[in-house]
Amino acid sequence: MSSLESLASTVLKKAERLGASQAEVFILKTHGRSVYIESSKPRVADDKSETGLGLKVCLGKRVGFSSGTVNKTSVDEIVNEALSIARTTQEDPNFKSFPGGGKISGRLEGAYSEETSQIGLEEVVAKAMDTVKAAEKTRNVKMPLGMIRLADYSLHVVNSLGVNFSHKGTMVFSYFKSKAAVGESAGEGIEKEWSTSISKLDFEKMGNSIAEKAIATMKAESFKGEKNVKALIVPVELEGLLSAVEFATSAEQVNKKRSPWSNQMGAKVASDKLTVWDDGRHPGGIRSALADDEGVETSKKAIIDRGKLQSYIYDSYNANITGVKATGNGFRRGTRSIEGAFAFPTMCTYANLVVKPGNKSLDDIVSQIDQGVLVETFASPEVNAITGGFGCEVRNATLIDDGQLTKHVKHALLTGNLYEALKNVFDIGAETKIVENTVLPPIAFSNVTLVGQK
Amino acid sequence: MDTEEKLGFIRALDSAQAKTDKRIVNRTSNYVESVRNYELVNSFGSELQWNEIRTAFFASSVASEAGKLELNMDRKYGTVGYELVKETDPNEFGHKVAKGAAELLSAAKPPSGFMNVIVDPDIAGLLAHEVMGHASEADEVLRQRSFLSNAVGKRVGSELVTMVDDGTIEQAWGSIPFDAEGTPSSRTVIIENGVYKGFMHSLETAGEFHAKPTGNGRAQDYNRRVFVRMTNTFFEPQDSTLDEIIGDTKEGLLAVQMMSGMEDPVGGGFQARVLKGYLVKNGQKKDLVRGFTLTGKALDILKTVDIVGKDLTLSGGTCGKGEEDWIPVTSGGPYMRAKIIVGGG
Numbered sequence: 001m002s003s004l005e006s007l008a009s010t011v012l013k014k015a016e017r018l019g020a021s022q023a024e025v026f027i028l029k030t031h032g033r034s035v036y037i038e039s040s041k042p043r044v045a046d047d048k049s050e051t052g053l054g055l056k057v058c059l060g061k062r063v064g065f066s067s068g069t070v071n072k073t074s075v076d077e078i079v080n081e082a083l084s085i086a087r088t089t090q091e092d093p094n095f096k097s098f099p100g101g102g103k104i105s106g107r108l109e110g111a112y113s114e115e116t117s118q119i120g121l122e123e124v125v126a127k128a129m130d131t132v133k134a135a136e137k138t139r140n141v142k143m144p145l146g147m148i149r150l151a152d153y154s155l156h157v158v159n160s161l162g163v164n165f166s167h168k169g170t171m172v173f174s175y176f177k178s179k180a181a182v183g184e185s186a187g188e189g190i191e192k193e194w195s196t197s198i199s200k201l202d203f204e205k206m207g208n209s210i211a212e213k214a215i216a217t218m219k220a221e222s223f224k225g226e227k228n229v230k231a232l233i234v235p236v237e238l239e240g241l242l243s244a245v246e247f248a249t250s251a252e253q254v255n256k257k258r259s260p261w262s263n264q265m266g267a268k269v270a271s272d273k274l275t276v277w278d279d280g281r282h283p284g285g286i287r288s289a290l291a292d293d294e295g296v297e298t299s300k301k302a303i304i305d306r307g308k309l310q311s312y313i314y315d316s317y318n319a320n321i322t323g324v325k326a327t328g329n330g331f332r333r334g335t336r337s338i339e340g341a342f343a344f345p346t347m348c349t350y351a352n353l354v355v356k357p358g359n360k361s362l363d364d365i366v367s368q369i370d371q372g373v374l375v376e377t378f379a380s381p382e383v384n385a386i387t388g389g390f391g392c393e394v395r396n397a398t399l400i401d402d403g404q405l406t407k408h409v410k411h412a413l414l415t416g417n418l419y420e421a422l423k424n425v426f427d428i429g430a431e432t433k434i435v436e437n438t439v440l441p442p443i444a445f446s447n448v449t450l451v452g453q454k
Numbered sequence: 455m456d457t458e459e460k461l462g463f464i465r466a467l468d469s470a471q472a473k474t475d476k477r478i479v480n481r482t483s484n485y486v487e488s489v490r491n492y493e494l495v496n497s498f499g500s501e502l503q504w505n506e507i508r509t510a511f512f513a514s515s516v517a518s519e520a521g522k523l524e525l526n527m528d529r530k531y532g533t534v535g536y537e538l539v540k541e542t543d544p545n546e547f548g549h550k551v552a553k554g555a556a557e558l559l560s561a562a563k564p565p566s567g568f569m570n571v572i573v574d575p576d577i578a579g580l581l582a583h584e585v586m587g588h589a590s591e592a593d594e595v596l597r598q599r600s601f602l603s604n605a606v607g608k609r610v611g612s613e614l615v616t617m618v619d620d621g622t623i624e625q626a627w628g629s630i631p632f633d634a635e636g637t638p639s640s641r642t643v644i645i646e647n648g649v650y651k652g653f654m655h656s657l658e659t660a661g662e663f664h665a666k667p668t669g670n671g672r673a674q675d676y677n678r679r680v681f682v683r684m685t686n687t688f689f690e691p692q693d694s695t696l697d698e699i700i701g702d703t704k705e706g707l708l709a710v711q712m713m714s715g716m717e718d719p720v721g722g723g724f725q726a727r728v729l730k731g732y733l734v735k736n737g738q739k740k741d742l743v744r745g746f747t748l749t750g751k752a753l754d755i756l757k758t759v760d761i762v763g764k765d766l767t768l769s770g771g772t773c774g775k776g777e778e779d780w781i782p783v784t785s786g787g788p789y790m791r792a793k794i795i796v797g798g799g
Binding site for chain 2: 175336
């Protein structure tokens with residue numbers, strides 16, 4: 001029995017002995033390292049380790065949750081506090097039970113990298129500087145800000161109904177911002193990368209790419225007027241827009257009647273071109289594991305199949321409300337850092353949202369667009385997930401005329417309704433990228449509007 | 455204060471929403487309180503202990519009719535205890551939120567283009583915080599990431615524009631007695647009558663600039679990096695009432711309540727997702743319109759500010775440096791009118 005399993009078992013027994021009808025113990029041990037680059041130089045580096053405990057208990061239909069970092073006294077405090085909260089909380093009529101235990105089978109690839117686990121801070125600094133040096137080879141480009149954060153972690157979940165699950169993983173998140181400036185003109189390039197393995201990230205390529213983006217943004221002109229266009233959006237900006245799909249297919253939102261797809265099972269919600277899966281075991285996916293953070297087995301399931309809605313995602317709480325089996329979609333783990341995840345109760349969310357890629361390169365898709373825009377950077381790609389309305393500030397985009405990329409533009413809004421736009425997907429690229437807990441190709445939408453100054 | 459009373463408040467918020475309109479299909483009511491205890495010792499001789507007590511509540515309603523969904527929400531935040539709740543009538547608060555959602559079901563599509571926009575204090579605060587505020591954090595200036603790096607002494611807005619960061623405002627959500635380096639919080643004038651005055655500092659940047667630290671060195675947590683961060687950032691009020699501003703507007707849009715925004719210290723761009731608005735025609739507030747987005751270059755917007763309200767309102771929220779390192783902040787201002795790009799209904 002590992003030390004985490006032993007601790008989890010001790011806490012579970014303690015909670016049950018003190019009166020919990022059921023208990024769920026989540027223990028997370030992390031070792032994280034971060035390097036910050038400021039003004040082209042390594043400025044701060046840190047190396048930190050933490051073991052934390054999240055405890056959920058129920059007294060009938062009263063549920064309590066407490067958490068904390070682990071030491072001898074804190075375990076007792078956490079158990080007592082969770083029970084105390086459960087005693088004072090109102091009964092939740094929707095709560096039935098924590099999930100039952102069951103056999104978890106199958107194989108998992110790419111969730112853990114020994115190299116990432118063992119890498120030292122000096123090596124991480126060197127990789128960050130590879131990006132800086134590559135970017136600054138381009139004239140007029142500097143790297144004011146950058147960061148690499150990585151961690152290796154082990155988690156263990158047990159509950160009173162026989163769940164007993166362990167998982168070991170690694171994760172890397174890097175975030176660089178470059179600046180190009182000539183006289184009064186300036187532009188910013190941003191690169192974000194996620195991986196479970198540091199060796200899969202090409203830091204020099206990142207530097208070259210971010211320099212190009214900064215120069216393009218600097219040269220971009222303010223867009224004037226208003227135009228109905230086709231928009232081709234790259235994965236890193238698409239992820240924020242597709243958060244509406246995550247919202248609309250979450251059983252929590254369906255049960256709360258907030259999802260616009262509440263009564264749409266089997267209906268056409270998107271173009272034939274679009275197939276979306278939730279894949280809890282996608283090789284190298286940021287949240288990939290054989291089970292979710294409640295210990296429920298994960299799988300690959302179709303959410304949208306050629307435009308038709310096939311399934312919602314369920315954590316155990318929402319599955320019990322609906323009367324179906326949980327789909328392994330109860331997660332605490334974040335996608336940019338793992339530290340502190342024990343302090344959050346599980347949420348009904350995707351393991352990895354995967355869009356089925358098409359077979360065209362980005363250039364091929366561009367060549368088929370008459371009037372459009374290739375969006376490479378939004379200020380913040382956000383959607384009102386209830387209505388689908390979006391209006392995203394374009395910070396770096398290239399206009400497309402007769403299949404050719406023409407001039408760079410900024411200071412404009414790309415506007416539309418995401419739920420309508422999904423029905424207007426007319427092409428999907430072949431090359432995918434991991435962005436947070438998604439795996440996305442570029443997607444082209446028709447009938448959106450680009451709005452600029454008069 | 456016992457838990458039962460707090461639960462009673464939340465139930466009243468929920469019940470008021472439920473009773474308001476049968477088209478309300480979902481209600482959310484949240485109450486959050488936190489007490490953080492700090493101890494700080496440093497080589498400058500500081501030996502400090504303090505705590506920060508914060509309370510917040512939030513209500514949102516979703517209305518549905520004929521397959522259409524609309525959301526409305528409101529919130530209150532303060533660096534204060536349960537007094538925040540005691541001064542609020544949950545029935546009135548919940549009713550207003552639910553009524554707003556139901557009304558949005560029949561709201562019109564917003565206009566798009568470059569137009570006169572009267573922004574409410576919430577959105578004025580977003581402009582103050584996201585663009586002018588982030589670009590006035592001295593670490594961004596030091597890294598040459600700020601479009602305001604060379605702006606000290608220059609005109610960046612109309613004479614009606616004065617903007618400050620003030621961490622000492624009693625009970626405001628972004629107020630702190632000391633920053634994460636032990637410097638007492640203070641009031642920093644960033645823009646005065648349209649002229650740019652200067653930056654906010656941590657100990658590190660104050661050293662680099664040979665300036666006085668302003669108490670803006672803040673960190674999300676004990677295990678996170680200290681950056682230069684804002685506290686309560688807002689435009690100062692002038693002397694017009696909202697009715698006078700509307701009455702003075704021949705054609706335009708009144709923008710109400712921000713949903714989110716994003717910083718752009720390098721480019722000085724502004725983006726605000728707005729919950730709803732009203733058309734303004736011939737000095738009258740007219741039809742309600744659905745949510746939309748505002749964008750433009752911040753300096754272009756501030757230079758066109760031609761009328762400013764007399765009442766300052768602050769709204770609490772959380773701020774990330776880039777896309778993480780979250781801390782509590784407040785932003786705000788009075789109603790202000792400027793020319794801004796509108797889109798995205």
